[in-house]
Amino acid sequence: MTDKFISIEGIAKRYSGAGGATTTVFENLWLSMARGEFACVIGHSGCGKTTVLNILAGLDAPSEGAVIVDGQAISGTSLDRAVIFQSHALLPWRTVLGNVSYAVSSKWRSWDRAKVKAHAQTFIDLVGLTGSEHKRPSELSGGMKQRVGIARALSITPKMMLMDEPFSALDALTRGTLQDEVRRICLETGQTAFMITHDVDEAIYLADKIFLMTNGPGAVLAEVVENPLPRDRGRTDLHRHPLYYALRNHIIDFLVTRSKTFAAETPDHDPRNVPLVHVGKPELTIASDAKPEPSREASWPGLSRPSTSS
Amino acid sequence: MSTSLRLRAGLVSIVLLAAFLGIWHLATRSTGTTTTMSPEYAKLMGLTATQGKSAMPGPLDVGAKLWEHLKRPFYDNGPNDKGLGIQLAYSIARVGTGYLLAVLVAIPLGFLIGMSPLLSKALDPFIQVLKPISPLAWMPLALYTIKDSSVSAIFVIFICSIWPMLLNTVFGVASVRKEWVNVARTLEVGTVRRAFTVILPAAAPTILTGMRISIGIAWLVIVAAEMLVGGTGIGYFVWNEWNNLSITNVIIAILLIGVVGMLLDQILARFTRMVTFPE
Numbered sequence: 379m380t381d382k383f384i385s386i387e388g389i390a391k392r393y394s395g396a397g398g399a400t401t402t403v404f405e406n407l408w409l410s411m412a413r414g415e416f417a418c419v420i421g422h423s424g425c426g427k428t429t430v431l432n433i434l435a436g437l438d439a440p441s442e443g444a445v446i447v448d449g450q451a452i453s454g455t456s457l458d459r460a461v462i463f464q465s466h467a468l469l470p471w472r473t474v475l476g477n478v479s480y481a482v483s484s485k486w487r488s489w490d491r492a493k494v495k496a497h498a499q500t501f502i503d504l505v506g507l508t509g510s511e512h513k514r515p516s517e518l519s520g521g522m523k524q525r526v527g528i529a530r531a532l533s534i535t536p537k538m539m540l541m542d543e544p545f546s547a548l549d550a551l552t553r554g555t556l557q558d559e560v561r562r563i564c565l566e567t568g569q570t571a572f573m574i575t576h577d578v579d580e581a582i583y584l585a586d587k588i589f590l591m592t593n594g595p596g597a598v599l600a601e602v603v604e605n606p607l608p609r610d611r612g613r614t615d616l617h618r619h620p621l622y623y624a625l626r627n628h629i630i631d632f633l634v635t636r637s638k639t640f641a642a643e644t645p646d647h648d649p650r651n652v653p654l655v656h657v658g659k660p661e662l663t664i665a666s667d668a669k670p671e672p673s674r675e676a677s678w679p680g681l682s683r684p685s686t687s688s
Numbered sequence: 689m690s691t692s693l694r695l696r697a698g699l700v701s702i703v704l705l706a707a708f709l710g711i712w713h714l715a716t717r718s719t720g721t722t723t724t725m726s727p728e729y730a731k732l733m734g735l736t737a738t739q740g741k742s743a744m745p746g747p748l749d750v751g752a753k754l755w756e757h758l759k760r761p762f763y764d765n766g767p768n769d770k771g772l773g774i775q776l777a778y779s780i781a782r783v784g785t786g787y788l789l790a791v792l793v794a795i796p797l798g799f800l801i802g803m804s805p806l807l808s809k810a811l812d813p814f815i816q817v818l819k820p821i822s823p824l825a826w827m828p829l830a831l832y833t834i835k836d837s838s839v840s841a842i843f844v845i846f847i848c849s850i851w852p853m854l855l856n857t858v859f860g861v862a863s864v865r866k867e868w869v870n871v872a873r874t875l876e877v878g879t880v881r882r883a884f885t886v887i888l889p890a891a892a893p894t895i896l897t898g899m900r901i902s903i904g905i906a907w908l909v910i911v912a913a914e915m916l917v918g919g920t921g922i923g924y925f926v927w928n929e930w931n932n933l934s935i936t937n938v939i940i941a942i943l944l945i946g947v948v949g950m951l952l953d954q955i956l957a958r959f960t961r962m963v964t965f966p967e
Contacts, residue, residue: 435874436873436874437870437873437874455873455874455875455876456874456876457874457875457876459874460874461870461871461874463867463870463871465867467865467867467868467870467871469868469871469886469889469890470965470966470967471889471890471963471965480875480885481875484875484876484877485875514965514966515967516965516966516967534875
């Protein structure tokens, strides 16, 4: 790893339950991201994905460990890290423009009203909401609300964007359009993005790196999968790429079986050196790596060669 | 559709009112038996005995008297004979003063309690004990310490209207959606600005609901308080007219208390609508 723009170093989160018992959601979690990278975290509910994101955002503090962003350990929230919430979290008593302006005027306190408004308008236009500036959130559809959430996050020109399942409450069509928008904006602005998702296809389309987490409690980051698809991939022809199914099957295999059995099968897993997986073409992978399961191998098995990056 | 519903509802209301007035009128008609007696004795006995007139005034009597009052609402013929407008103004002024003082105390205090779990837990026993006390129970203590009957009445209004506002403010502030607070936190909005730009607007509908309950209670209590304190006000007027055995005036006062109470409630309802946001 040359450029560690974000480095999560050995964080843990524990909750004390009744009677002095502590529940460990995860511990000794190490994770790093380069500048301009788009990362997706996939894992089952309860593995602590949202907690990791909240710690990154500064909304939650780790029980142990530290998070370093751009060379500095974070303490609390920051305008450098914008959050797009799952439930969009718009202030319902403010208009679209009011919601975005609130963020803008929070970042640049000394700006006058006209400057704030003009800046907010730029980002409203960017997400394609021109003409709806004076509507209130209750008058908007779910997709439009999330667009406002994106505009609000982008308007403060953050160093990175944190997204907690931002599109999970949207219908498939709207989700697709918004994924396109987010990808376009992130590519154009070189934004570093960290996103939690349940949607494997969403991760494949958007992410440069996909972090796979095992089931909680006691969840660990099992592997980092590098997305082999070309950077100029499109949503419509994504599934035609020869590596698409290998990647998809690898992730689904992980979610279906390996996320449960990972800890038992990999006792020597080193959380500081999580294997970086390059998914290759099935013809080229070495079969000995895979579990001998002929029926699955006959179809696209999604075999992979874990290799530790150095 | 909705206009026709409103029209029909209005019609039913008018029919009900007419029926009520009709029954009232029939029930208070002069139907009693009259006895013959010497004129001097008859003077003492009044119209009930001599003409069989009901002691309860009919709607026409009340209407005529009400018209008289409405024509001259602000006359002042000394301590026991003031116009209804003056009496109502005294009551509204007391309610307004006590209520505004309660707003000034309850809303900032409720904000503090709602935002601080420590204060919330520490003050809870006091609030729980003080809340169910009938406001009139404070009256002797207020009279003894304040030594002014009019200020005591204001104190009683203050103490009775503070609780619903305080509790609603605490509840409203404490139950502001976590995600809205998180938005402010991620934007590094300071505590004071957060209180005014996120928590206040989010809690405003709940706070206004508390204020609406309070104004209703304050208006209920002022009548009782003024009956005790005496001197001026619509509550005193009711009691004074009862001592005068003027049931007509008592009925008029009851009607006016209801109308003013409704107006106060409507004003607060309008404010509540102004701060309510659709989600």
